[in-house]
Amino acid sequence: MGTSDIVAGVILLALSAAFFAATFSFPRLTVALSPTVFPRFVTVGLSLLSLALLLHSLRRRMGRRRTPPVGREQPAAGSPATGLSFALRFLLLAAAGLLYALLLEPAGYLLATPPFLAAAMLLFGERRWPRLALVSILGAAFLYAVFRLLFRVPLPRTPWY
Amino acid sequence: MSALLQGLAYVFSPVHFLFLVVGTAAGILVGAIPGLSGSTGIILLLPFLPTLEPAVSLLAMSGIFCGSMFGGSISAILVSTPGTPSAAATVMDGYPMAQKGEAGKAIGIALIASTIGGVLSTLCMIFVSPQLAGIALEFGPDEYFALMLFGLTVIASVSGASLLKGLISGFFGLLVGLVGMDEVSGYARYSFGFPALMSGLPLLPVLIGVFAIAQVFSNLTGVGKQQKRYQQRIRGVLPSWQEFKRLLPVIVPSSFLGVLIGIIPGTGGSIASWMAYNEAKRFSRDPDSFGKGNPAGIAAPEAANNGTTGGAMVPMLTLGIPGDVITAVMLGALVLIGVRPGPLLFTQRPDIIHSLFVGFMVAQFVMFGLGLATIRLWPRLLLVPGSVLYPLVLALCFLGTFSASNSVFDLFVALAFGLIGYFVNRYGFSAAALILGVILGPLAERELGAALIIAHGDWSQLFRSPLALAFHGLSLLSVAYSLARTRRRKKTTG
Numbered sequence: 121m122g123t124s125d126i127v128a129g130v131i132l133l134a135l136s137a138a139f140f141a142a143t144f145s146f147p148r149l150t151v152a153l154s155p156t157v158f159p160r161f162v163t164v165g166l167s168l169l170s171l172a173l174l175l176h177s178l179r180r181r182m183g184r185r186r187t188p189p190v191g192r193e194q195p196a197a198g199s200p201a202t203g204l205s206f207a208l209r210f211l212l213l214a215a216a217g218l219l220y221a222l223l224l225e226p227a228g229y230l231l232a233t234p235p236f237l238a239a240a241m242l243l244f245g246e247r248r249w250p251r252l253a254l255v256s257i258l259g260a261a262f263l264y265a266v267f268r269l270l271f272r273v274p275l276p277r278t279p280w281y
Numbered sequence: 282m283s284a285l286l287q288g289l290a291y292v293f294s295p296v297h298f299l300f301l302v303v304g305t306a307a308g309i310l311v312g313a314i315p316g317l318s319g320s321t322g323i324i325l326l327l328p329f330l331p332t333l334e335p336a337v338s339l340l341a342m343s344g345i346f347c348g349s350m351f352g353g354s355i356s357a358i359l360v361s362t363p364g365t366p367s368a369a370a371t372v373m374d375g376y377p378m379a380q381k382g383e384a385g386k387a388i389g390i391a392l393i394a395s396t397i398g399g400v401l402s403t404l405c406m407i408f409v410s411p412q413l414a415g416i417a418l419e420f421g422p423d424e425y426f427a428l429m430l431f432g433l434t435v436i437a438s439v440s441g442a443s444l445l446k447g448l449i450s451g452f453f454g455l456l457v458g459l460v461g462m463d464e465v466s467g468y469a470r471y472s473f474g475f476p477a478l479m480s481g482l483p484l485l486p487v488l489i490g491v492f493a494i495a496q497v498f499s500n501l502t503g504v505g506k507q508q509k510r511y512q513q514r515i516r517g518v519l520p521s522w523q524e525f526k527r528l529l530p531v532i533v534p535s536s537f538l539g540v541l542i543g544i545i546p547g548t549g550g551s552i553a554s555w556m557a558y559n560e561a562k563r564f565s566r567d568p569d570s571f572g573k574g575n576p577a578g579i580a581a582p583e584a585a586n587n588g589t590t591g592g593a594m595v596p597m598l599t600l601g602i603p604g605d606v607i608t609a610v611m612l613g614a615l616v617l618i619g620v621r622p623g624p625l626l627f628t629q630r631p632d633i634i635h636s637l638f639v640g641f642m643v644a645q646f647v648m649f650g651l652g653l654a655t656i657r658l659w660p661r662l663l664l665v666p667g668s669v670l671y672p673l674v675l676a677l678c679f680l681g682t683f684s685a686s687n688s689v690f691d692l693f694v695a696l697a698f699g700l701i702g703y704f705v706n707r708y709g710f711s712a713a714a715l716i717l718g719v720i721l722g723p724l725a726e727r728e729l730g731a732a733l734i735i736a737h738g739d740w741s742q743l744f745r746s747p748l749a750l751a752f753h754g755l756s757l758l759s760v761a762y763s764l765a766r767t768r769r770r771k772k773t774t775g
Contacts, residue, residue: 124708132449139456139471147468152738153730155463155470162459162722166452173445209501214700217494220679221692233676240672245504255669263680271332273684 122181129174136167209243216240228278229268233260288635291336292643300337301640304344305647311345312352313659316500316667317674318365319349320492320610325674327485327614327681335620336633340640342611347399347644349607350550350587351652354391354579355659359384360509367550367586370558374571374578381574385515385656390528390576391583392652393520398536398584399645402591405540406598407638410627414599417624422731423743427752429725432546432602432717434756443709444767450711454718457482465730477690486682486691487719488613490698491705491712492606493678497671498703510664515657524576531561531577532584539588546596549605549713550586557585591641598622598634602721609716617685 140163143156220236237256246252267273291297304326311322322345330338353368358375371391378387420428433451460471461481472478520528535557542553561581562571571578593604601623603609615622620633627634655662682695705712729743736742744750 128449128704128708128710132453136456139459142471146463146470147466149466150738152465152734153726155466155468158722158726158729159459159470162452162455166449166456169445169449169452173449176445206502206504209504210498210703213498213501214696217675217679217696217699218693221689221696224679224683224692225689237672237676240675241668243504244501244668244671246666246668251669255673259673259676263676267328267680267684271329273328273331273680274687275680275683 122177125173125177126181129170129177132170133167133174136163136170139163140167213240213243216243225276227276229275230260230264231278232276233263284631284635285639287632288637288639291632291636292340292639297337297340297636297640298643300333300341301344301644302647302651304341305348305644306344306651308345308348308350309352309355309648309651309655310348310662312349312368313355313364313663314352314665314670315356315360315362315364316496316503316671318353318492318496319346319607320488321496321674322349323607323610323614324489324493324681325677327489327617328677328684330614330618331684333618335615335618335630336636338614338618339620339633339637340644342614343637343641344644344647346607346611347395347587347590347641348648348651350399350590351392351395351583351648353586354395354583355388356663358387358391358579359660360663362509365550367554367589368582369551370554370582371579373558374573374575377572377574378576378579379513382513383517383574384513385518386520387576387579388515388652388656388659389517389519390524390579392649392656393525394528394532394535394580394583395587395652396645396649397532398539398587399590399648400642401533401536402540402543402588403638403642403645404591405537406591406594406641409544410595410599410634413595414624414627417599418628420624420748421746422728422735423746424749424752426725426728426732426743427746427749427756428600428602429721429728431752431756431759432721433725434759435546435548435717444763446709447711447714450705450714451718453710454715454720455722456718457487457715458719458722464727465734475690477688481723482694482719483686483688483691484613484719485617485685486695487698488610488716489678489682490695490700491702491716492610494675494695494699495702495706495712497675497678498699499706500667500671503667510660515660518653518656520576528576528580531580535561535581535584536588539585540592542585543589543592543604544595546602546604546717548589549593549607550589553585553589554582557581587645594637594641598626598637599624601724603717606713606716609713609720612720 140160143159146156148154148156216236216239220232223232234256237259238252241252241256264275268275292301308319308322311317312319323342326341326345349365350367353363353365354371354375356362356364357368357371358379361372361376363369363372375387378384460478462469462479469479538557539553542548542556558578558581561577562568565571565577589605593608596602596604597608597612603612612622678695679692682691702712705715732743
């Protein structure tokens, strides 16, 4: 947990510094609330808090004090575990989502959704091929029928339909 | 009174009633399935919303909200896995009862307690909301700003395990809320040249990402694990009259505790149910029996978590501040269909408010009827494989995101916030605080800007109204309480 807090602290510190620096390019207003005021309050606040997290985690890591890890208590439900296979599945699911978002408009809903569903099912451990094929094809077709045809949600069409 | 009668007529027209029943059934289902929750249920409803009247949408969402609170108890009792975080306390005594062959009675007690909690909280909502909306109508921008500031300091108290991480989450939410056009100057802040970012990060994809997609990613951890199942036959669904009378002194105070917790913005069912469980144990004549299948250990958390439903609706409806995670998602959904919750809703669209009041009450009884009728089906319904369910939920999340705006850009936003939401939960940050920051940040800045325009740039005007000062006082108290709590916790952990 310590390393993740250090990484989070560094990322958030860099993010808030970049956002703070960007406020200097904002126009300044002398009447009412200048568009720089609130962003500076937020970015300064976030950087101070991130710095506190970073220092707390570093201090704990260096073992000067036996301080409890920050926010160790996890919610009881769905506490995620770690492990390489999980990390790989996680990355592949994120990549599948990204690819789906990229392909949705050029390929159309009916063409892009079944492979995405199939990939997600595989990543969730589905190994029965008939079920995989049935759910991914019929699932996409059902969603398309309900939303495109019944509720008239303009879903992206395939090149030929 | 006549307005409520009109609401009654609206709710009981066949199509509207059907949406309420379907919403409640869907709520029980998403609540019962571990890995889905009431907020996921509302998110899955999003693609349908633009085709529905606002009042019908609210009816369906209310059904989902109330149903999911009870639904969470079913899997908590049968397979020791709370369907929603709010049902975590129910596991303590629900599962031991199921192990003793009393699963039916345990679910029956949860159902009765949930219904009573829901009815009492609906009554509180009906009586408190119009009064609060009446007061809120008198608010000027300075008072609104003070109120928003109070809402933001509540971040500290909802931060759960770590005050520091809760505050970081809230400030990160504020940072997200900064993206887009500044209302006073018209300057697009942090849009990085993307035209889509000029109007800010869209709220719904952010909500869908943080609450639904993040949950699907978390569910990847269950891959390969044996699905838990309940093997015994369910019988003896309702407790006896004597047992019911013994439980009533636990159910009623727990319900009111839930209402109170629900009204506080940013809190929710999980806090209320644990508090009610601990109080029931503290006041019990036989505290040692808790954790071993004491029916009061089910009644207290279930009455409290359904008690929060009406309570959480109060700040959402009257002030536009979500009372908990589900009402935050509901707020986003309402904004999508052009309904802006707040005091003006009570004067401009009283029809929506009255049908909601009636619908919320009716939802409790629909939940009771559906719960009773389906009790024996649950062991089988809980066997839907995750490898089918979660990919379909993910596809529906993307569909909901796309259908709200017809924009592929929103899919990227939802996915990005899904990943952020996963890491937020994984490393002990607070998703609720993040969303509170995203929603309240722009509102607070807008009210501050308006207050300063009225005051000709004089900041001291912000501290002149007694009501604003009272809110600032509450903000200080909220921060002081959180600091004291953290210090106390540090002392006890050594």
